[in-house]
Amino acid sequence: MGLRIEVIPGESFLHKLDARPKFLLFLLITVIVIYFTDPIYVGAIMLAVLLLTRACNISIRKTGVIVKASSPLLIMYGLINVVLGPANTLAAKTPSNILFYLMPVMNWFPVTPQGIVQSVAICIRYAIVVYLLQLVLFTTPVVDIVLALVKWKFPSSLALGTSIGFNFVPVFMNTAASIMDAQACRGWKGLKSGNLADRVRALPVLLVPLFLHGIESAQKIAVAIEAKGFGYNLAKRTYSREIRLRTIDYVTLAVECIIFVVSTILYYTGYGTYMFTYSLLSGLRL
Amino acid sequence: MLSTLESNRALLIIMPIFKTKEERGSIWAFGSLQIGYAAAFGGLAFALRALGIGIPIAPGMLMDARDVVAIVGPAFSGLAGAIIIGILAALPSAVFSVQCYVPLTMMHSLVFRYLKWPWYHVINSILLLTVYPTWWAVWYQIFGFIPNFWVAFASNLIADAVYIPSNIILIEILRRYSPAAKRIIG
Numbered sequence: 001m002g003l004r005i006e007v008i009p010g011e012s013f014l015h016k017l018d019a020r021p022k023f024l025l026f027l028l029i030t031v032i033v034i035y036f037t038d039p040i041y042v043g044a045i046m047l048a049v050l051l052l053t054r055a056c057n058i059s060i061r062k063t064g065v066i067v068k069a070s071s072p073l074l075i076m077y078g079l080i081n082v083v084l085g086p087a088n089t090l091a092a093k094t095p096s097n098i099l100f101y102l103m104p105v106m107n108w109f110p111v112t113p114q115g116i117v118q119s120v121a122i123c124i125r126y127a128i129v130v131y132l133l134q135l136v137l138f139t140t141p142v143v144d145i146v147l148a149l150v151k152w153k154f155p156s157s158l159a160l161g162t163s164i165g166f167n168f169v170p171v172f173m174n175t176a177a178s179i180m181d182a183q184a185c186r187g188w189k190g191l192k193s194g195n196l197a198d199r200v201r202a203l204p205v206l207l208v209p210l211f212l213h214g215i216e217s218a219q220k221i222a223v224a225i226e227a228k229g230f231g232y233n234l235a236k237r238t239y240s241r242e243i244r245l246r247t248i249d250y251v252t253l254a255v256e257c258i259i260f261v262v263s264t265i266l267y268y269t270g271y272g273t274y275m276f277t278y279s280l281l282s283g284l285r286l
Numbered sequence: 287m288l289s290t291l292e293s294n295r296a297l298l299i300i301m302p303i304f305k306t307k308e309e310r311g312s313i314w315a316f317g318s319l320q321i322g323y324a325a326a327f328g329g330l331a332f333a334l335r336a337l338g339i340g341i342p343i344a345p346g347m348l349m350d351a352r353d354v355v356a357i358v359g360p361a362f363s364g365l366a367g368a369i370i371i372g373i374l375a376a377l378p379s380a381v382f383s384v385q386c387y388v389p390l391t392m393m394h395s396l397v398f399r400y401l402k403w404p405w406y407h408v409i410n411s412i413l414l415l416t417v418y419p420t421w422w423a424v425w426y427q428i429f430g431f432i433p434n435f436w437v438a439f440a441s442n443l444i445a446d447a448v449y450i451p452s453n454i455i456l457i458e459i460l461r462r463y464s465p466a467a468k469r470i471i472g
Contacts (some may be wrong), residue, residue, distance in 0.1 A: 002338040003378045034429060069338060077431045084434040124431050129380040160432030161321040161370040176337055190342050199341045200448055204455045207354060214330050216467055218322035226318045
C-alpha cells in the first residue's frame with residue numbers, strides 16, 4: 001500500500017502551520033524542483049524536506065513508503081531520461097561524450113555522463129513531489145484542507161464534496177480489499193495473471209461491485225447532507241473550526257516568497273542546470 | 287424539395303446522437319445527489335490509487351484502475367462533480383496530476399451530458415486516443431519526467447488498450463444491472 005490518509009499528531013512547526021501557507025509551501029517546492037535539473041540542487045531540496053520531516057517527529061521511513069511504492073515508475077522515468085533527456089540528446093552529438101550504447105550492435109541509444117547526471121536529478125524530483133504529498137497528509141487534517149479551500153473562495157458545495165470524498169477514501173479502501181478477497185474466493189485470479197486481454201476482463205470483476213457500492217454510497221450521502229440542511233444558504237455556512245493566519249504563517253509566507261524569488265532568479269540566470277554537477281565530476285576526473 | 291427531404295432525413299439521423307434538453311438538465315446542476323456521486327467516485331478513485339490497484343502491462347507501467355473511475359464517474363456527477371473527481375483522482379500521485387485530470391474528467395462529463403448511448407462510447411474512445419495522450423504528454427514534458435513528446439504520447443496510448451475496453455464493459459454492465467445507473471448515464 002502506498003499513500004496513507006492519516007494525521008500523525010504533533011506540535012511541530014508544520015503541524016501548527018495553517019493549511020494555506022502549508023499548501024503554498026508544497027506548491028512552491030513542486031515548482032522549484034521543476035526549475036532545477038542538477039542533482040546537487042535538487043538533492044539539497046530533498047535534504048531540506050527530510051530535515052523538515054524529522055523536525056515534525058515523523059518517521060522518514062514511514063513517509064517514504066510512498067516513494068518505495070512508486071519506485072518502478074521512478075526507475076522508468078530515470079531510464080527514459082538517461083536516453084531521451086535533453087542533456088543526453090545534446091551531449092550525444094559530440095561522440096567523445098558517449099560512454100556506451102544501450103544497443104551496442106546497432107549503436108542505438110547513446111548514454112552520456114550528462115544524461116546520467118540529469119536523469120538522477122529527475123528521479124530525485126519525482127521522489128520529492130510524491131514524498132511531499134504524504135508529508136502534507138501526515139500533518140494536515142482533512143477538515144483543514146477543506147477550510148483552506150473555502151477561504152480561497154472555492155465554492156462551498158465543491159469543498160463539501162471534496163471533504164466527503166476524502167472521508168470516504170478509507171471506506172472504499174476497506175471495501176476494495178473485501179471485494180478483492182471475495183472475488184478471489186470465487187476464483188478471480190486478480191489483475192496480474194494472464195495476458196493483457198485476461199487482465200482487462202478481470203478489471204470489471206472488481207470495478208462493477210465497487211461502482212455499485214459507490215452508487216449506493218452516493219445516494220446515502222445525498223440523503224445525509226439533505227437531512228443536515230444542505231442547500232440552506234450554503235455560502236454563509238459556518239464551521240465549528242476556524243482557521244486564521246497567525247504570525248508564524250505570515251513569516252512562512254514571507255520566507256516562501258523569498259525562496260520563490262531567489263529560485264526564479266537562479267533559474268533565469270542559468271544556475272541549477274545539470275552542468276554544475278557535471279563540471280564538478282569532470283574536475284574530479286581531471 | 288428533394289434537398290429539404292434529404293436534409294430532414296439527415297437531421298433525423300443526427301438527432302438521436304444528442305440528448306434532449308430535458309435529458310441533459312442544467313449544466314452546472316450540483317445538488318446533493320451530484321455531490322454524493324462526486325464524493326463517492328472521487329473517494330473511490332483515490333482509494334484505488336492508494337491501494338495501487340491497476341493492470342501491470344510492462345515493468346514499471348501500471349495502468350491505474352482510477353483512470354477508469356475518472357472516465358465513468360463524471361457521467362454520474364455532472365460537470366461540477368467532475369472537478370471533484372478529477373482533484374481526488376489526481377491527488378494520490380502528487381499535485382502535478384491535478385491539472386492533468388481535472389480538464390479530462392470535465393471533458394468526459396460533457397461527452398456523457400450531450401451524447402446518447404452508444405455515441406458517448408464512440409466519442410470517448412476517440413478522445414481517449416487523441417486528447418488524453420496528448421494532454422498527458424504535454425505535462426510529462428513540462429515536468430521533465432518523459433522529455434520526449436512522442437514517447438510520452440505512445441506510453442499513454444498504450445494505456446488506452448486498457449481504458450477503452452474497461453470503460454465500455456463497465457458502463458454496459460452498469461446499464462444492464464443498475465436501473466439507477468441506466469437512468470443517469472442514458
